Amino acid sequence: MHKLFIYIQRIVPHHALSRLIGFLADSRLPWFKNLCIDTFINVFHVDMQDSARKKSSDFANFNDFFTRELSAGARTINGNITCPADGTVSAVGKIEHNQIFQAKELTYSLEKLLASDNVTGFIDGSFITIYLAPNNYHRVHFPTDASLQSSRYVPGKLFSVNQVTTNKVHDLFADNERLICDTTTNEGSVSIIMIGAMIVAGIKTTWRASAYPAAKFHSETFDIPRQYQKGDELGQFHLGSTVILLFQQHVSWRVQAGDSVCFGDSLA
DSSP states (O other), rough: OOHHHHHHHHHHHHHHOOOOOOOTTOOOOOOHHHHHHHHHOOOOOOOOOTSSSOOOOOOOOOHHHOOOBBBBTTTTOOSBBBBSEEEEEEEEEEEEEETEEEEETTEEEEHHHSSSSSSGTTTTOOEEEOOOOSSSSOEEEEOOOOEEEEEEEEEOOOOOOOOHHHHHSTTTHHHHHEEEEEEETTTTEEEEEEEOOTTTEEEEEEEEESSSTOOOEEEEEEEEEEEOOOOOOOOOOOEEEEEEESSSOOOOOOTTTTTTEETTBBBO
């Protein structure tokens, strides 16, 4: 069954399917978007208690629901490194020279993930990978006080990033479409990577009015670096995915693979 699931992903038109889902997710027909939202909440057992808005009728469309904001006071910011999102830790540890652990016997390189040959700052550093399931809150936040130097949106594939696919597909995170944010912090260089996935209709940052155009490379260098405090919002997924944090420094993690985490939790 797992092999069939992977095979289907290899043959379906990733971007065409994602654009179709994105079109439907933007529909403002009240009966349609309410049906989609209520069905999603029931199927995936979404807990709306932390949401600022509770009912399907409160949202303009499905994407508005999926990127819903938290109610005031729903999270507190803890630790030197705070968790950037709600989800599950799928991998965490040391970067072995230039290799990052994916699953079982699979690793991928810094060069391929960051789409750059200049990765010396992260050699033998630390990383954490957090998977956002469909029922999770889908906004992503800065894990530390940070100065954002540049970002780049890298075209790629759109495989699912659930555990079945993570265990089987080589270079999954380095092949999928992704947004890479390069920051400097008190902990040295930190890279925040938002990974696109199957039926993800877009990745949107707080400094853009809309999501990045699908399948198109886009880079930004900020002449005056943008300053953010720990816990500030970075961006949001229009349908779910994964966040990877890379640290130049050695990090003593207080979480391990399989742990459920929430935005604001102390990671280290």
